[in-house]
Amino acid sequence: MSVAATSEQGADYFACFGIDRRYAIDRDALERRYLELSRDAHPDRVAGGTTREMRLAVERSSQINVAYRTLRDPVKRAEYLVKLGGIDLDRTGGDGGAPDPGQAFLIEMVELRESLEEASSAGQAALDRLRAAIESRSEDCLDAGIDAIEDDDIRGAAMHLVIHRYLQRFLDEVDAEAGLDD
């Protein structure tokens, strides 16, 4: 058995919330809309109803919750816009999958891992410095991805976001090394 992909439920999340399909979002308005939709859709609203009514309410609420999780999170929202543009970062290879970050970048990651080992033996201050440097690069990457989305350059955005994912994973490793993941 192998896990091929996670498919998410629901139509376009932006449509679900009745907002424009773009990165910039009014988070407060999004939350209010979420609460409003949740109030109407919650299964408690149909308590005592038929099994079917109950199931539909559960499905509808699930859809709203999944959509909100995606839209309120800056990274998930960016990745979702790229997915709507035809590139699914959760899939590997092929035309609609995550782009290959390129040989040069992968070599750089290998070098980064080596510097993590060095920093790890050099102590906490060295780890902190490494973390700060990668963190800032990761943020830049996300910003570049968002800019590309706003310029309608989905391929470019996908590449930035893939690299962003690699860097985030690397940061998790740094945290694990520093014992911060408790």
Next chain:
Amino acid sequence: MSNTNATLHDTGALFQIAEPEERAPSKRRPGFGIGIDLGTTHSLVALAPEGSAPRVLADAQDRPLLPSVVAYTGEEPVVGADAVAQQEEHPQAVISSVKRFMGRGLADIDFTHPYTLDVDEGAGVIRIEVDSAGVKRRLSPVEVSAEILRVLRDRASAELGEEIDGVVITVPAYFDDAQRQATRDAGRIAGLNVYRLLAEPTAAALAYGLDRGGQGLFAVYDLGGGTFDISILRLRDGVFQVLATGGDSALGGDDFDRVIAAHLLDEAGITEPTLHQRDAARIAARTAKEALSAVSSTTVSIAACGIGGVELRRETLESLLDPLIQRTIRACRRTLRDAGFRARELDGVVLVGGSTRVPRVRALVEETFGRPPLTDIDPDKVVAYGAAIQADILSGSAREGVTLLDVVPLSLGLETMGGIVEKIIPRNATIPISARQVFTNYSEQQTAMQIHVVQGERELASDCRSLARFELKGIPRLPPSMARVEVTFQLDADALLTVTARELMTGTKQSVEVKPTYGLSEEEVDKLVMESYDFASEDYSARSLAEARVELGRVALAVRIALEEVGHLKDIVTAEERAAIEAALADGDAIMARKDADGDAITAARKALEKLSEPFARRRMERALLAGMEGRSLFDIESALAAEEAELDERRGGHSAEIIED
């Protein structure tokens, strides 16, 4: 395609209706909903009919708290104070703190208890072996809890003068799926319509009327007899949302008592206490603990241990309890961080549970959150009050209510290659929520897949709680990675899991028989429900007759739908077969029409129909599967998959017969 509710299940089986049996919309009776706090040490029932203030119902002796203790010493189980009175004499037949066994496996029971435990072969549910008056019984924790619920149910219906309509039962927010399922099953066995399981902290927040303030951010610190919960809740725009929850489902006041008892025994030089001595020490420990909430020093005497007039000071008590209390404080910090807020942003802190009466607990909570906690509602009753308020709303009363959005306390994951967990729903995700996952085959020979669902935060499946295992069967023989099965994991508003699966190639909906690792099987719950009705034999046969009719009706309908769809295809059903099946259908109709038909005759008619239609059913299924493969190039298959996935992106409404015609 037919627009009925029928759909095909896996290849081996006969036709089945996939849709769970439709429940007629029950006519709710506003004001007849009750709230039950099913606690580790004691339980309560409360009412708040039609918008009134909640009140806890007491027994005939005016005692509101029902000790969660069940004695199996006579013919009928005895619950409450009368059971407690028998505890010393029959430590193994009087069951207390059964909540700690709910939904657990043998390996989870790492605390001391006087019972003989056992599990059924090949199953995970614990059985407590009880020798009651010479008769050996093997009880599941669910049955024991159901006894407690029954007493509270009767107390409420006596008060209302009528049967109750439904119940909200509270559970620790930190309860996992197995523990919640066990609680729901206990409700069903007690003959209750369980509207909803409500997290205890959420119930407490409702009781405090925090929902009336319009908006705010609150922490609920709940330290009961056996469990600890911390929840961060936010109110905004009529929605009370749990942002994060944390805790320890095996830490509570009982542990306080044990630590104190161990200290007392240690001081008395007793290194290997008898069961009796340990119990006596624990009871004395509890009394001392309660006394020290009000005074700074008390004396302890335990005859059974030869302890007489030993002084116990509050400082000693606090140094004993501190490690346990600190565990709760660490959980508070973690949960605040999960919620994304700082302690000083809170608008209020609520204390729940009898153990929050310990002054040291209050002091440390105040220190952690930087504000004195709210304590004006009796911490023993506050959860039951909240449950009663929500039950009143769900019974259909006009009471003004807020929408309660809860979270799943622990991540849900799947075991993948190498025993690694792949998380599909993260902890603290707002429920209801669902996740879908597509599985592929690794060889053409593979026609089934094993799926193991676990709950927990650890990397390895063996370190998480096993929730359920099931097998996806009837996967079409296709080249590696071409067969694709989409599995949907749905958590409902009670955080209970259901699983459905669908083969994307043929659109065949799979029946997923989930075998809960630590839960009772559906059949066993049904059996216990039946037993609980105490049917006179006449009623019982009426019931089995009704069931036989439903079964025959179900099979006949499915066969008719299938005939209508593919009955004209001679390679699926020959003329002779068709004639025989139609004759069997007519027999079935005739027997259903007779008022005096007995259950055995109806069942015989159903079996005859099943036997006759079985080869036809199998061929129809095979054809459906072949339709997914034959005469298609790889490209066709790929684009069919893409189209399928696009279609799946729309939420599926009613379940039509899901066969793709080619």
